[in-house]
Amino acid sequence: MVGGPYIIETLGLSVSYDGRYAVRNISMRFPRNSITAIIGPSGCGKSTLLRSLNRMNDLIPGARVEGRVLFKGVDIYGDGVDPVDVRRRIGMVFQKPNPFPMSIYDNVAFGLRINGIKDDLDRRVRRALEQAALWDEVKDRLRENAYKLSGGQQQRLCIARALAVEPEVLLLDEPAASLDPVATAKIEELLTTLKQDYTIIIVTHNMQQAARIADQTAVLMPDETGAGTLVEYGPTRQIFTNPRSRRTEDYIRGRIG
Amino acid sequence: MALKQLLDRVVPRVLLTAVSLSVIFLASLLIEVAYTGLGMLSPNLIRGYPSSDPSRAGLRPAIWGSVWVVGLAMLVALPLGVATALYLSEYSRRGWLSKLIYFNLTNLAAVPSVVYGLVGLSFLGYFMGAGRSVLTGGLTLSFLILPLIVVVSMEAIRSVPELHRLGAYALGATRSQVVARIVLPEALPGILTGSILAVSRAMGEAAPLLVISGLIFVRDAPSGLLDGFTVLPLQIFSWILRPQEEFRRLSAAGIIVLLVLLLSMNSLAIVLRNMLQERRAE
Numbered sequence: 080m081v082g083g084p085y086i087i088e089t090l091g092l093s094v095s096y097d098g099r100y101a102v103r104n105i106s107m108r109f110p111r112n113s114i115t116a117i118i119g120p121s122g123c124g125k126s127t128l129l130r131s132l133n134r135m136n137d138l139i140p141g142a143r144v145e146g147r148v149l150f151k152g153v154d155i156y157g158d159g160v161d162p163v164d165v166r167r168r169i170g171m172v173f174q175k176p177n178p179f180p181m182s183i184y185d186n187v188a189f190g191l192r193i194n195g196i197k198d199d200l201d202r203r204v205r206r207a208l209e210q211a212a213l214w215d216e217v218k219d220r221l222r223e224n225a226y227k228l229s230g231g232q233q234q235r236l237c238i239a240r241a242l243a244v245e246p247e248v249l250l251l252d253e254p255a256a257s258l259d260p261v262a263t264a265k266i267e268e269l270l271t272t273l274k275q276d277y278t279i280i281i282v283t284h285n286m287q288q289a290a291r292i293a294d295q296t297a298v299l300m301p302d303e304t305g306a307g308t309l310v311e312y313g314p315t316r317q318i319f320t321n322p323r324s325r326r327t328e329d330y331i332r333g334r335i336g
Numbered sequence: 337m338a339l340k341q342l343l344d345r346v347v348p349r350v351l352l353t354a355v356s357l358s359v360i361f362l363a364s365l366l367i368e369v370a371y372t373g374l375g376m377l378s379p380n381l382i383r384g385y386p387s388s389d390p391s392r393a394g395l396r397p398a399i400w401g402s403v404w405v406v407g408l409a410m411l412v413a414l415p416l417g418v419a420t421a422l423y424l425s426e427y428s429r430r431g432w433l434s435k436l437i438y439f440n441l442t443n444l445a446a447v448p449s450v451v452y453g454l455v456g457l458s459f460l461g462y463f464m465g466a467g468r469s470v471l472t473g474g475l476t477l478s479f480l481i482l483p484l485i486v487v488v489s490m491e492a493i494r495s496v497p498e499l500h501r502l503g504a505y506a507l508g509a510t511r512s513q514v515v516a517r518i519v520l521p522e523a524l525p526g527i528l529t530g531s532i533l534a535v536s537r538a539m540g541e542a543a544p545l546l547v548i549s550g551l552i553f554v555r556d557a558p559s560g561l562l563d564g565f566t567v568l569p570l571q572i573f574s575w576i577l578r579p580q581e582e583f584r585r586l587s588a589a590g591i592i593v594l595l596v597l598l599l600s601m602n603s604l605a606i607v608l609r610n611m612l613q614e615r616r617a618e
């Protein structure tokens with residue numbers, strides 16, 4: 080397997096906005112078919128780190144990436160790499176559910192259509208919805224506008240939409256932040272099943288959530304200049320029961336209260 | 337203290353008086369037009385041809401002239417304006433070029449419309465040889481409404497949520513795909529609403545077309561781009577200039593036709609906008 084057991088690896092990754100660093104010198108590896116959680120105080124660069132893994136940062140004027148991000152051994156910031164191709168293979172789900180103003184079916188088929196896939200659309204849409212544990216709830220209303228779904232359903236639709244193009248990695252930026260506990264539990268359960276087929280990297284501000292679903296957890300903390308650095312990274316149990324640094328311990332204890 | 341309280345009481349009354357005055361002024365104008373013109377409204381007014389006999393004179397060439405000129409203006413200005421807006425807001429958001437273009441466009445919107453007519457006649461009409469034709473009139477009007485269309489389109493494009501664009505990019509969409517499949521469809525209703533307002537602006541415009549076509553006697557609807565033309569406001573204006581009392585009443589009837597047309601277009605735009613707002617709130 081190219082890249083070994085690690086599908087993504089960052090090497091000395093730093094990201095700045097108009098010269099101000101948001102994350103600095105991050106080197107970490109993400110194992111395949113597992114869930115990695117990224118936690119840390121607000122503003123420490125979690126979203127920035129996540130966006131730099133599939134070149135969504137390219138869309139932000141003033142953003143600059145230094146260091147390397149290897150996806151299956153290839154630097155996604157290297158010459159000749161098309162960011163569009165990177166994003167198709169490394170999908171992303173956002174904090175706020177963002178279905179397009181079109182039907183449920185068209186939402187899921189969107190990524191397929193723009194990538195020129197025309198055959199088997201029905202089957203692919205159904206498979207994605209099944210994977211996102213949404214099929215049973217929407218199978219009789221595929222032509223309805225996606226906005227008619229509840230918030231939790233909308234977020235699972237966004238997950239289905241991302242899965243439809245068959246990415247290898249799924250990035251999620253606080254996907255349950257705007258959802259109620261029941262909808263959150265559904266998403267968490269879904270992610271633990273999805274890791275059999277995908278590599279999942281999730282940013283969360285919810286410690287219990289990280290503890291419940293993540294195989295390994297990374298903790299980002301701001302340095303003196305406010306830029307996020309990686310202060311802790313290891314198996315989730317270890318991070319929560321026996322953190323190496325005093326700062327992590329205080330942070331985790333403070334958040335769990 | 338006392339002054340402040342006094343002002344608090346006086347200012348609203350002054351404002352109310354001002355509002356009432358302008359409403360009364362407008363209302364009396366409308367009543368005067370309706371009183372003079374209603375009696376002259378007839379199917380013949382819309383179907384008939386111009387004539388020196390006021391009981392037979394009609395607006396047919398003027399209505400068709402308006403349709404031709406305004407239609408041509410929209411045909412040119414709508415794609416050009418939307419393309420400009422898309423370029424300015426989706427392709428060069430931060431560029432100095434887009435700032436320069438936007439600045440110039442908003443300034444153009446403040447140029448008196450008669451200036452467009454003068455430039456249109458001398459450049460298109462004489463220099464390019466298009467004469468006092470539908471082509472010259474339509475193109476001139478298209479440049480007149482271009483800034484309006486660019487500005488409303490940019491507004492509609494700006495109201496497309498950034499998260500929809502990002503969602504599409506995250507699925508591996510290229511910028512052109514995001515523009516064609518997300519931004520344009522979502523902005524289109526807003527663009528259309530603004531375009532209806534642009535059409536009604538162009539319909540009511542008299543000054544630049546007066547310069548271009550003059551108050552000529554137009555016997556029939558135009559049948560080609562190089563034909564001469566008249567439009568509703570000009571036909572009405574030419575009737576007002578006639579000495580006979582009947583023509584003055586006929587012009588009032590023409591004003592009613594024009595007003596009904598403009599008001600229904602503006603209401604259509606408002607209804608459309610409200611429908612869209614409701615849909616977005618869902």
Ligand SMILES: Nc1ncnc2c1ncn2[C@@H]1O[C@H](COP(=O)(O)OP(=O)(O)O)[C@@H](O)[C@H]1O
Pocket residue numbers: 096101119120121122123124125126127128139
């Ligand atoms: N689009 C942006 N433009 C400029 N600065 C940004 C942008 N996004 C984030 N930042 C800055 O980068 C830092 C990290 O932000 P972010 O990655 O959103 O942190 P987190 O997700 O941990 O809350 C913050 O100081 C924030 O102000």
Ligand SMILES: [Mg+2]
Pocket residue numbers: 125126127252
């Ligand atoms: Mg964030």
